[in-house]
Amino acid sequence: MANARIAIRLAWRNVWRNTRRTVLTLLTILVGSAMIILMNAFAKGGHDQMIEDAVASNTGHIQVHEKGYWENRTIDYALKPDGALLDSLGKDARVRGASMRIHADGLLSFGNTTAGAMIQGVDPEAEKSVSTLHSSVLPGGRYLSPDDRKSIVMGETLAKNLGARTGSVVALISQGFDGSIAAEKLTVAGIFRSGNPEYDMALVLMPLAQADETFTMVGYVHSITLRLASPSDTAAVKALIAQKTDPRGIEVMGWDELMPELVQFIVMDDVSCYIFDFILFMVVAFGILNTIQMSVFERTREFGVMLSIGTTPGQVVAMVLVESFFIALLGIALGCAAGWGLSYYFQVNPIDYSDYAKEMAVWGVTTVTYPADATALNLSMTALITLALAMMFSVFPARRASRLEPVQAIRQL
């Protein structure tokens, strides 16, 4: 107890002994930790936004398929919707929406032009709770309504390539579930601009009932797509569905399996973020080392006296470490407050690149707003790592102080 009291009292007063140096060190820790928190908050917020954009545009958080569908993606892999499962999912608070889909590849012709298309049969109402394509329809057109039969909405680039407009009648040729030719004349009800080049260039939405008829699906669908209230529930809901279905016949996939390229991008981005974190942590740690080193050097004589009058080397180590702890703790508290404040500002006012959306879309980047999201984990990990580094980097000067030869130290000017 006495040791702790000495260490704390001396350390606290020594912190304020050279105010300018302490303030500069506090600023180093403050700026460093605030930058780390902000950078990680941008990474988290940006990644979440990318996932949300990708999930919301069409993919959903979870898709349920006939086993083998995702690997082959042909019309042959279809499943009969399980009404009981759909009912239970509909009652699950974690599930925001569920939509059954029919998928087929086909050729669309308008006039003398033909283009490949990804046909997606959807229930117009159910789909609204799963994807955001309904809100991307350009003025002059409309999204599918429950009464629609031979109407479609298509991507802007596809419409442009075909020369079709809202109201144009296009011809579809594809293959039916039973192997027959699927052919239909369909009216363009609307044209959407999703921002995703792949969807804008090839995706066509048609009413589920019409798709069932056109592709002779006889009640079968290719996927049940789920949108969740929170992506963090993906694993739990996936496990629930897997439990209620036969794993030999059904595959349940999360967004991370459906979009591995996005996961890869996030991992790469995280790695570069960690490298910057490491650099910033080192700047902070060396700032603390420098301060403590200088502080110990300036007090060589004082430590010599302390050791002479009976202070043990362990008590000297404790004094230096507690001093470092105080500086680090103050700096971290200020840094966390600044980092959280900045992150909150950018959470409310995300960085908006919508003016450059087209240029970004060329590179396959469809997310144009980047909010920050400072999580408790971000704040606590930054604080803990900074504190741990501060203590680690203070051990060297502390040991140096404790190993001073009192006689030589006292002679030091």
Place this chain on the structure above:
Amino acid sequence: MGLITVRGLVKNYESNGITVRAIRGIDLAIGRGEFSAIAGPSGSGKTTLLNIIGGLDRPTEGRVSVSGTDLGTLSPRELSELRLRRIGFIFQAYNLIPVLTALENVEYVLLLQGVDREERTRRSMAILREVGLEAEAHRVPGKLSGGQQQRVAVGRAIVSEPDIILADEPTANLDQKTGAALLDLMHELNHRRKTTFIFSTHDSMVMERAERLIYLVDGSVDSDRTRGAAHFTRKKPAAAKKRK
């Protein structure tokens, strides 16, 4: 057997490849309650001898015992403990801890000894009263004069009631009047508490007041004289100045 026994003490330093023989074989015995001065010209080995007696430095040869304990057999931690419990140090440059007040500087040793707060404060305030600094108890060293700082240093050295106080040129940075007053104070403590005082000094005033004067030349004892205790009575600073 004396409180402090020094036998065959040799201390050599290496400096730029040259061996400097600071102490060349000293034998001494210092008894309890002595008020001794080690004098001699610069480089005669006074401070080195004091440091070795205080366990701050190790001899090249020979041994130093305090109450029969050979300091050479003690670990650094045991030496720390010995310095904490049995030896008080007074340095030429006061060497107080600048961030602590006068009271806290005096308390520091008691704090290291684990004395409880109430007892610590009571004893430290009593010591400050004794050295005439009660009113300055809550001032930091930077706000005290040199003489006041040295009195705080004396307070720090005596507060734990050690057997031995080693004072290295305690009056060197003080004016004559302040130095004389400080010597009066230490002499009184020596008489009242029977604390053994050993000074290293150049100061003729200290030499005159010492009951025993050990004079070193080139690391050896040149003379070792003891005077009658009656020679020392408490003198007022003015008298001390006049005598000088």
